[in-house]
Amino acid sequence: MLKKIFPNKIISLSNKWIVQLIVLTIIIFIVGLTYAIFISPPDYIQGDSVRIMYVHVPSSFISLGCFAFIGFACIINLIFKIKFMALIAKSLAPVGIVFTIISIVTGSLWGKPTWGVWWAWDARLTSMLILFIFYVAYLLSWKFIDDFQKANKISSIIGIIGLFNLPVIKYSVEWWNTLHQPSSITLTSAPTIHYTMLIPLFIMLLGMIVYSIVIFLMKYKIESMKFKLSKKK
Amino acid sequence: MLSKKAKSRFFYLILFIFSIALIFFLILKNLEDSVVYFFSPTEINNKPNISLNKKIRLGGLVKEGSVKKQNTSVNFIITDLKNEIIVTYNGLLPNLFSEGKGVVAEGKLNDKKYFIANKILAKHDENYMPPEVKEALEKAN
Structure with missing residues (x-):
């Protein structure tokens, strides 16, 4: 039953909803950026370059989160052969890869004034680059394999293998000596970021999550339509 | 099912x-x-056969009061609070390089207590706060 309902529902999703979500995104971004750029204080040691964090941290969070969803959708897809799981995973990948690029670029811009180098081959940065490569491989397998069944299987396997990279990214800063600092926000202890900096960080995170949902819904709608059309032929 | x-x-x-x-x-x-991106002084101390001519990275804290500048060259001590290694370096230091803060030096070991660096990277920790809070914290201590 679920199989029949889901893609149809997304196709009938009115554009009005999407427009409203876009307006919401813009409002959150205006508030978040004003807070991040003008209201929040500079850091005691980094100065104003701390403001890069307000884009860098949420982007990294979303790039990891998207891939986690892709990986689990791939597992469910392979076991239960639920087609719309493949469409969900496929629609999440473009959002994820864009935020991975944003995360790497902003990190590099921050690294130069802070560490003194644009790039270092430490475990966190390298594993993040590997995540980017997994996104590319995943998207290319959809792009270059014409047969849906084949593309579905190969991309799912890439998604599942890539899933193992996520804990490596997350815990790289704890397992090994890295140039990248350990996490400031953890589940187990109080954040080591002052609350005046934490507020804009969370507003920006919220804005980026809503933005990701909008892009995902638009992409998912198109993918569902395409899938339906290809079946009719 | x-x-x-x-x-x-x-x-x-x-x-x-x-x-x-x-x-x-x-x-x-x-x-x-x-x-691992760098070794701490203790890790280097515990390594049985370390090659002296290979490029390695050494990381830890810059010991308070150990930085001595002479023209463009600088000497300081990297410590992990257990072991220490003297570092000598010739060149520009990153802005965030300061005493008591994290640092990573890239270069070669002369011996187990002396390191010749050709690149210095400042390491940032996970603490973020405005300058006023830092001052208040220091006053409280």
Whole structure:
């Protein structure tokens, strides 16, 4: 039953909803950026370059989160052969890869004034680059394999293998000596970021999550339509 | 609940996931020495046969009061609060380089207590706060 309902529902999703979500995104971004750029204080040691964090941290969070969803959708897809799981995973990948690029670029811009180098081959940065490569491989397998069944299987396997990279990214800063600092926000202890900096960080995170949902819904709608059309032929 | 086919797929996928996890683990375990970005003074001290002519990275805290500048060259001590290594460096220091803060030096060991760096990177920690809060904290101490 679920199989029949889901893609149809997304196709009938009115554009009005999407427009409203876009307006919401813009409002959150205006508030978040004003807070991040003008209201929040500079850091005691980094100065104003701390403001890069307000884009860098949420982007990294979303790039990891998207891939986690892709990986689990791939597992469910392979076991239960639920087609719309493949469409969900496929629609999440473009959002994820864009935020991975944003995360790497902003990190590099921050690294130069802070560490003194644009790039270092430490475990966190390298594993993040590997995540980017997994996104590319995943998207290319959809792009270059014409047969849906084949593309579905190969991309799912890439998604599942890539899933193992996520804990490596997350815990790289704890397992090994890295140039990248350990996490400031953890589940187990109080954040080591002052609350005046934490507020804009969370507003920006919220804005980026809503933005990701909008892009995902638009992409998912198109993918569902395409899938339906290809079946009719 | 699960059909027979789904069950067998589930079984093979579990097998697949375990083997991938094992591969990841073995690769990372074997690469341990190259995955770590730098060694601490204690780690260098404990290494039995360390090659002196290979490029390595040394990391730790800049010991308070140890920085001595002379023209463009600078001497300081990297410590992990257990062991110390003297570092000498010729060149520009990153802006965030300061006493008591994290640092990573890239270069060669002269011997186990003396390090010649050709690149210095400042390491930032996970603490973020405005300057006023830092001042208040220092006053409280």
